[in-house]
Amino acid sequence: MSVRTLEGKRRWLALGGCLVWLAFTLFPLYWVAITSFKTPIAVVGGPTYLPFVDFEPTLTAWNELLSGERGAFYNTFIASLIVGLSAAVLATGIGAMAAYALVRFTFRFRLLSALIFVIVAFGGFLLGRNVLGFGQGISLIYSFIAALALAVISSRFRLPGPELGNNDIVFWFVSQRMFPPIVAAFALYLMYTEVGKLGFKLVDSYVGLTFAYVAFSLPIVIWLMRDFFEALPIEVEEAAMVDNVPSWRIFFGIVLPMSKPGLIATFMITLAFVWNEFLFALFLTSSKWQTLPILVAGQNSQRGDEWWSISTAALVAIIPMMVMAGILSRLMRSGLLLGAIK
Amino acid sequence: MTRNDPIKHFFIWPALIIVLLISIFPLVYSLTTSFMSMRLVPPTPARFVGFGNYADLLSNPRFWHVAGTTTLIAFISVGLQYVIGLSVALALNSRVPGEGIFRVGFLLPMLVAPVAVALVARQLLNPTMGPLNEFMTLFGFPNLPFLTRTSWALGSIIVVEVWQWTPFVILMLLAGLQTLPDDVYEAAALENATPWQQFRDITFPMLLPISAAVVFIRLIESYKIMDTVFVMTGGGPGVSTETLTLFAYQEGFKKFNLGYTSALSFLFLIFITVIGLVYLAVLKPYLEKHK
Numbered sequence: 001m002s003v004r005t006l007e008g009k010r011r012w013l014a015l016g017g018c019l020v021w022l023a024f025t026l027f028p029l030y031w032v033a034i035t036s037f038k039t040p041i042a043v044v045g046g047p048t049y050l051p052f053v054d055f056e057p058t059l060t061a062w063n064e065l066l067s068g069e070r071g072a073f074y075n076t077f078i079a080s081l082i083v084g085l086s087a088a089v090l091a092t093g094i095g096a097m098a099a100y101a102l103v104r105f106t107f108r109f110r111l112l113s114a115l116i117f118v119i120v121a122f123g124g125f126l127l128g129r130n131v132l133g134f135g136q137g138i139s140l141i142y143s144f145i146a147a148l149a150l151a152v153i154s155s156r157f158r159l160p161g162p163e164l165g166n167n168d169i170v171f172w173f174v175s176q177r178m179f180p181p182i183v184a185a186f187a188l189y190l191m192y193t194e195v196g197k198l199g200f201k202l203v204d205s206y207v208g209l210t211f212a213y214v215a216f217s218l219p220i221v222i223w224l225m226r227d228f229f230e231a232l233p234i235e236v237e238e239a240a241m242v243d244n245v246p247s248w249r250i251f252f253g254i255v256l257p258m259s260k261p262g263l264i265a266t267f268m269i270t271l272a273f274v275w276n277e278f279l280f281a282l283f284l285t286s287s288k289w290q291t292l293p294i295l296v297a298g299q300n301s302q303r304g305d306e307w308w309s310i311s312t313a314a315l316v317a318i319i320p321m322m323v324m325a326g327i328l329s330r331l332m333r334s335g336l337l338l339g340a341i342k
Numbered sequence: 343m344t345r346n347d348p349i350k351h352f353f354i355w356p357a358l359i360i361v362l363l364i365s366i367f368p369l370v371y372s373l374t375t376s377f378m379s380m381r382l383v384p385p386t387p388a389r390f391v392g393f394g395n396y397a398d399l400l401s402n403p404r405f406w407h408v409a410g411t412t413t414l415i416a417f418i419s420v421g422l423q424y425v426i427g428l429s430v431a432l433a434l435n436s437r438v439p440g441e442g443i444f445r446v447g448f449l450l451p452m453l454v455a456p457v458a459v460a461l462v463a464r465q466l467l468n469p470t471m472g473p474l475n476e477f478m479t480l481f482g483f484p485n486l487p488f489l490t491r492t493s494w495a496l497g498s499i500i501v502v503e504v505w506q507w508t509p510f511v512i513l514m515l516l517a518g519l520q521t522l523p524d525d526v527y528e529a530a531a532l533e534n535a536t537p538w539q540q541f542r543d544i545t546f547p548m549l550l551p552i553s554a555a556v557v558f559i560r561l562i563e564s565y566k567i568m569d570t571v572f573v574m575t576g577g578g579p580g581v582s583t584e585t586l587t588l589f590a591y592q593e594g595f596k597k598f599n600l601g602y603t604s605a606l607s608f609l610f611l612i613f614i615t616v617i618g619l620v621y622l623a624v625l626k627p628y629l630e631k632h633k
Contacts, residue, residue: 010537011438011439014432014433014438015433015439017429017430017433018430018434018438021430022447022448024505025447025448025451026447028459028462028505029454029462035465043471046476047472047473095357097353097356098353098354098356098357101354105347105353106345106346122374125371129374136371140367140370140371144367176361178562178614180586180610180611181566181587182566182586182587182594182607183368183608183610183611184364184365184368186372186594186604187367187372187607188368191371211360214360215360215361215363218361219361222357246349248349251353272453278455278572279568279587279591292455293455293569296458296461297457297460297572299461300464307465311465314461317454317455317458318454321453324453325449329445329446
């Protein structure tokens with residue numbers, strides 16, 4: 001019995017409040033679930049709440065959806081699944097590597113190198129586009145390579161100015177989340193179009209969309225995985241180092257298996273983010289790689305008041321994440337995530 | 343302790359290059375475009391206009407209106423999310439009966455796609471066939487204009503935001519509450535401190551750092567709101583519920599007014615940065631006081 005446990009009247013008051021909030025939370029989900037089993041007449045006739053009592057449930061809406069009468073649901077679902085899974089796997093993998101490096105290795109560079117990168121990237125782009133007459137896409141690629149090369153070379157010399165370390169890199173990664181995604185989404189669309197003119201199709205393609213999602217998930221993956229790695233005991237790794245085990249084997253053979261709970265949690269959070277994401281999919285896809293949120297949003301204008309079919313569409317987007325939440329909470333209860341989430 | 347090993351470059355560069363590519367390109371591209379007049383439809387050649395786009399935007403009443411609407415939605419919904427989230431987290435932390443069920447149930451909204459939430463909200467708020475209409479009719483208010491009158495539509499959007507994102511606040515604050523040490527409360531109980539005194543003098547101050555972080559994250563994220571509004575009202579009635587992201591989308595993707603949209607994105611970025619900095623500056627003395 002903790003000292004913080006409520007007693008008497010307050011306890012029942014808290015319970016009442018929680019029940020009200022639970023009803024508010026669950027009612028919309030309940031509503032969309034029952035509406036998907038309603039007939040058109042049951043919808044138009046005003047709100048009904050209890051299957052078999054208020055209305056006769058039917059499977060019409062689900063049959064229509066699954067038979068493909070209501071548009072290319074299978075394709076969209078599979079596209080969403082492929083993009084979601086691969087982006088989550090890649091982001092978790094690449095992000096975990098970076099997070100580990102930022103926790104265990106020392107990085108030092110001068111602020112001046114970072115400034116050189118930004119200035120050369122800007123200057124090179126303007127130079128290439130306005131003076132040398134390259135296309136936008138070519139100028140971007142050249143200026144990026146030049147900027148990166150110069151920044152790396154410059155970091156070899158002893159430059160003046162303040163020195164930056166691991167924490168500054170982490171801060172830079174995380175600060176990318178502050179960026180309004182519309183800035184990136186719109187520019188990314190134009191950039192993909194430019195690259196498309198060079199012969200690589202990126203708009204409405206698997207590579208283009210997955211790349212954008214990986215890049216936008218990385219900051220959060222690095223942030224989360226960094227906490228997990230910091231909580232790991234360093235003694236195991238030190239013991240392995242005494243035995244001269246190379247660093248990459250320490251990471252893949254010891255650290256990754258130890259941080260499985262953290263990896264699973266991070267993977268699921270990333271998957272949920274990609275699965276539900278709307279803005280990037282809206283800009284970067286048009287038909288073949290369209291994801292579920294776009295299709296679901298489109299139901300509104302196409303179907304108007306056909307709530308039964310809108311509800312099935314919404315449920316197709318909702319249910320996989322609910323299943324995932326179920327798995328996650330089971331994992332938590334079975335203790336797999338114990339010690340990882342502190 | 344950190345160590346040094348050339349392999350660190352192999353570990354960090356993939357992530358570094360991907361994020362650099364996707365952050366510096368849009369930045370360079372839209373910053374340079376924002377100083378030019380450039381349209382794709384009808385196609386007009388690029389022309390350098392300096393701060394012309396920015397001046398246009400700043401003197402456009404629609405921009406200020408949109409910024410105001412977004413601020414209103416963000417601040418009110420985050421405020422409500424925090425108050426409700428804190429109360430629920432406190433209740434869960436003090437072991438109300440059935441805590442396990444609440445914990446799972448409360449987190450569900452966070453995982454639902456915002457577009458799906460908005461579609462369900464449209465059904466619930468329908469002025470003739472929705473359940474909310476029937477409920478309000480009981481009190482003698484039939485056919486309320488939930489999505490077609492400005493103030494009602496704003497209210498509805500805020501309620502939907504609160505529904506979806508309070509779980510995040512609950513999750514974070516609950517994690518924070520569980521790290522608070524028990525001995526302080528035991529001492530307070532010895533002194534016969536009332537529950538209200540315990541909350542005001544122990545729980546709230548000790549929770550302040552995590553509260554500040556949660557509110558900050560939610561505030562920044564709320565400014566990006568787009569999908570919910572896009573589906574629920576489409577910015578309407580008129581443009582009265584349009585948000586910054588939606589405005590930028592309309593200008594950029596519907597009108598292909600590139601220079602203007604880029605300038606708008608940058609004003610948005612500056613706006614969010616200023617709000618973030620002001621927020622941190624206002625909170626700093628309190629955070630330091632309770633360290």
